[in-house]
Amino acid sequence: MNEMTPTKSERAAALKGLGTSRKRVEDSRFTQGKGNYIDDIKMPGMVFGDFVRSPYAHARVKSINAEKALELPGVIAVLTAADLEPLSLHWMPTLAGDKQMVLADGKVLFQGQEVAFVVAEDRYIAADAIDLVEVDYEELPVLVDPMKAELDDAPILREDIADQKAGAHGARRHPNHIFTWEQGEKEATEAVLSGADVVAEETVYYHRTHPCPLETCGCVASMDKVNGKLTLYGTFQAPHVVRTVASLLSGIAEHNIRVVSPDIGGGFGNKVGVYPGYVCSIVASIVTGVPVKWVEDRMDNLMATAFARDYWMTGKIAATKEGKITGLWCHTVADHGAFDACADPTKFPAGFMNICTGSYDIPTAYLAVDGIYTNKAPGGVAYRCSFRVTEAAYFIERMIEVLAIKLDMDAGELRKINFIKKDQFPYNSALGWEFDSGDYHTAWDKAMKAVDYDGLRKEQAERVQAFKNGETRKMMGIGLCHFTEIVGAGPMKNCDILGMGMFDSCEIRIHPTGSAIARLGTISQGQGHATTFAQILASEIGISADDITIEEGDTDTAPYGLGTYGSRSTPVAGAATAMAGRKIRAKAQMIAAYLLEVHDNDIEWDVDRFVVKGAEERFKTMKEVAYASYNQEIPGVEPGLEAVSYYDPPNMTYPFGAYVCVMDIDIDTGEHEIRKFYALDDCGTRINPMIIEGQVHGGLTEALAIAMGQEIAYDEMGTHKTATLMDFFIPTAWETPHYETDFTETPSPHHPIGAKGVGESPNVGGVPAFSNAVNDAFRAFGVNHTHTDMPHDHWRIWKTARDLGMHD
């Protein structure tokens, strides 16, 4: 070997594979405004659709008169439920086993509900025409509070199913009741509670909010009547599922439907579901014979497409007087709005809420979730989290704090006593999950040391004293959180969406000159898939990530997959990518052995090449093998170098992390300042540290928003109060604090490369960390003060201080 021959580590570095902070290949187009989003798509003859929406939360629709709208020049059609009914498209199935109105069928059930679809030559005419559609409403009593849904005088919302005693998830006890979902051991848990040294109780409301991606939802539907093919461009987090659902709903054969997700400007769960706008656009294109575009505005997005959270969680947590947790009980009232359109795996009506035992070894537990209809928009999507995992993490991390107060213990110490120990993995939780791996104590100790936890508590004690001495009006809160997620849905044995198993896929084609294209069943919405999946593949097949194109989102070319949400892309499609890469390598090994004139078993893989064992100067690079695979006759081996893998994960992955937030709170104005936010994430094998850090920053900022001000609020008439960005809080750089990121690395034992997923961890762990900091700031000021609900905006923080007598 001479000086010019690259060393093994130089060859590995040139691949830009696993562990490299490779710059995002997507960003050159995004930062130059050259992305191709749904509203950038223009087709010849394209027309525009827009909705007449209900001003009322609950009303009967007595008549719809579109005459004046149709007289407006440029208006092509006005669709109502009566027009969709002959096609059986006036209602559609939801992902949760319910059905929802596409257009108001006799009544409206939430403010902003779609009543009629106006199709016009341009969006200005469509907007004018909306005002000309005359709808005669008869207002009905409104149900806003889910706690009042089953009272005698509660209005019955869903008259279509009022008589059905059972729904998709079992018995219904009232027309406004959707399901009861029970997990764990009820009697055993109650026995533990009644015999416990200490039981802490609290009701924790995780308020309604909204993913509010930068780009709203939209689509362009184009029915080609000549060849019978429907092309549907849209903001879809799961394009293949949309194709199948579109086929089942419309009766158009699946091979005649092409669904394309172009660049997507953020999804966060908002773009998983199927919305009336998609259905109406398809129908309108079939009716008019020209492409139809529909794109929400911000108010439409905040009022009508899927919200998140809205869980009222009542908990009881039992422990010995030394602080060892013995049992956990949780009852949740889940406000689903007017239709149960939660985007969960079908068998999980409350998602993975049963991860609510958190990071703790809790021997006995019980969870019941009651789904309730109210006069609010449908949704219940996983906003930057796996299905209901952030609700679960918030619940347990608040309950731990409440228990610490009851025990008069340090909340950090209480966590340490109860963590699942490293040698207990794989760990079977009381609510039915097998946690694949974890090392919580190592992560926690590292976090506590990094923030100088003891020093912080000492400073906090001094601050309390200073307040009592009248020297300060600013309190200091230390927000702790250790979360465990469950992501990567999921094993087909228990995870499906409308019967479609939640596998994912990757198809790789190596070109003769040694570059490659890989296509996946997922779709990036900003996560950087084109960067990171190429890195996985680079490490598997020895071709530089720069020479690998990643493509997603076109159902005509990509292999079938269930899409991107619930942090499933890396755990499932990332695994498929590695497995497909290994198939490539297996075939390449046969070719290399032939070229090197040795037996297959006499060569071994070495970064980017096969070398003859014991004679590493004799080798064939993957690039050489690729060329030979197309251009040389290899006995017994087909030409070409391609592979496809459909990966059914054997288990979920369980990322975890330890977060600490230090916050100063002005008790007179309710303002806060985040002095420190430390986030340690363990997402298993780290594919691209820079992208991980970016994901953590973004997720924490959404968590900050949710915890400190962001909410979807309704008044008692069901009128939406937060439908613009003036009132719906999206942090700017100004409100966003500095974040310190850190990590431990506990690979997933069942994932081909040990990766667990990270995009959602910071939202799951961040919300409790921020909220715990606020609550912790008041811990010294009220014996009975254990909890205040989010969002912790100025006036609510101020109210807590006032209620504790701190303004006196």
Next chain:
Amino acid sequence: MIPGTFEYYRPSDLPEAIKLLATHGDDARVMAGGHSLIPMMKLRMADIPHLVDLQDIDALRGIEVSSGTIRIGAMVTQHELIADEALLKAAPIIREAALQIADPQVRYVGTVGGNVANGDPGNDMPGLMQCLDAVFTVQGPDGARDIAARDFYEAAYFTARADDEILTSVSFKPQPGGYAYEKQKRKIGDYATAASAVLIARDGKVCSGASIAMTNLSDTPIYSDAASQALIGSDLGADAVSAAVDAALAEIDPAEDGRGPIEFKKHVAGVILRRAIERAISRA
């Protein structure tokens, strides 16, 4: 979020703009930066068939600072206010307040005239102008007239400007002494939960002049003469400050909204005003 149809005009001088208003009457509105009017049009809460854009009228631009008076053209942007060094010297409270309006993008387009003329109780400049005892000059078909900022606001979105008049400039005297503009808001870009503008002059240990105004705590800006009088002649000690705060709070009438209930706003108004007075004293 798509406005109805409207005619767009971009006159190059003031007489032309005034003539457009005379011609179209109630159907016409002038637009300065457009940050308030355009969203209202997009929400279809404002129907403006004839929109008169003032941005090409040079006579409405420019900041003139002389020893006796400061004149700011109605189309001067908040960014220009912040950047003007002579203005900073003559009335530093202007920069302090302007920096708390929205964000840089908005401030590049948002204007003084639009901010004071719209009559939106959430805008910061009306309270500031009352604190400065500014005079607004309006021009209509019958010529120009001056209106004191303290007499300009009648109710939310109702002002002493007639429909056929255009606000052309604001003028006020240079302000030596202490100053402060204190504002609490939920986030960048938000209107004030409570805001206070305070000017204090001191002659030795005695307060020789004071002016106190508040924003978004009533349907008009609140200039509190009683609060100002509570400070004038005093030693600016704790008792005088408390008396001024109490006097000002007696004049506010906040409404509940997404920022919080009335009780909270009243409390915060007191806190913000006290901080503003104390900061102004520290600079006097």
